């Protein structure tokens with residue numbers, strides 16, 4: 001039997017295990033840096049399969065993590081993970097939000113091929129009506145306010161499926177396989193900390209993917225590449241002023257309300273850039289403590305984006321200047337904390353074409369007419385792709401297509417689980433094409 005047929009047979013053979021695994025991750029949804037149960041189970045499974053496994057601070061560089069929840073939340077989630085059946089040995093490694101796992105399989109001389117699977121859920125309250133399949137089938141999230149509403153439960157499962165199949169065909173592979181299970185993709189907070197630990201250094205090929213809604217009349221199972229995701233920077237901003245009696249002595253105060261109002265209007269007034277699209281959004285503002293008090297503290301959550309990394313830098317610089325000067329203008333100060341960031345990404349045509357060829361000719365899976373789709377959001381796999389590309393390697397971010405229920409990030413989101421074994425075939429087929 002040729003190896004591609006073997007891959008198909010192995011992937012089909014584990015489909016029911018993949019469904020069970022996905023439903024387990026879905027039920028115990030954990031958001032960014034809190035994927036403690038999830039990480040412990042991934043580490044256990046990879047270890048049992050025979051992978052060399054990195055966990056804890058071996059995965060993410062501790063102080064390069066962005067948007068980490070408070071110590072209180074981290075501790076609370078740790079206890080919950082333990083109570084919800086986390087692997088007792090590996091969960092200890094995740095303490096303090098040191099989530100994420102890397103599995104390595106060394107098969108002698110040859111290229112290093114890395115794959116990235118994100119594993120975090122979202123802060124969404126899942127639909128409980130029985131018309132929503134996870135609710136009906138009893139695997140709806142049991143963690144209130146946490147839901148896998150973007151399919152990363154599927155991504156983590158696909159990664160474990162790829163691990164199993166590649167281990168089974170390891171004698172046919174030449175080089176090193178690196179499976180990266182990345183925490184905190186939502187809010188683009190996790191990838192940079194993995195890159196800064198050096199895990200993408202020396203990687204010749206990087207493949208990432210996202211499950212994406214399939215149009216009913218389109219037979220395609222995959223779009224081989226992507227381009228045009230927006231670079232972004234996300235900040236929490238805290239303004240400090242001075243409180244005073246609003247009636248008796250307003251002149252003794254330093255009013256953050258004015259600083260914030262000045263900042264909001266001017267952020268939206270950042271001039272457009274001639275080289276491409278830009279975005280700015282002030283998502284939240286919380287300010288003040290009482291009707292008759294000059295407000296002395298305000299918090300804002302903002303983000304900027306740009307079509308290229310350069311355009312995002314233009315927006316970032318402008319926004320920072322506006323925030324600092326709005327505060328200064330009214331005698332206040334402001335502190336900025338970077339909570340998430342991503343570069344723009346562009347799949348290498350050569351690798352995308354390889355994906356298309358393997359799917360069409362070796363796996364008998366229909367491929368989209370479009371080689372690379374334009375993506376509208378932001379994705380921090382861009383950090384990993386950029387790192388590989390700047391060393392002369394190739395990277396692609398595929399869209400694996402499947403019918404979805406509800407839009408992404410919605411409480412009714414769900415997907416057709418057939419995509420699990422389909423994606424395993426695509427990843428493993430391409431890896432074998434490179435390493436075989």
Ligand SMILES: [Zn+2]
Pocket residue numbers: 150151152210
């Ligand atoms: Zn996602």
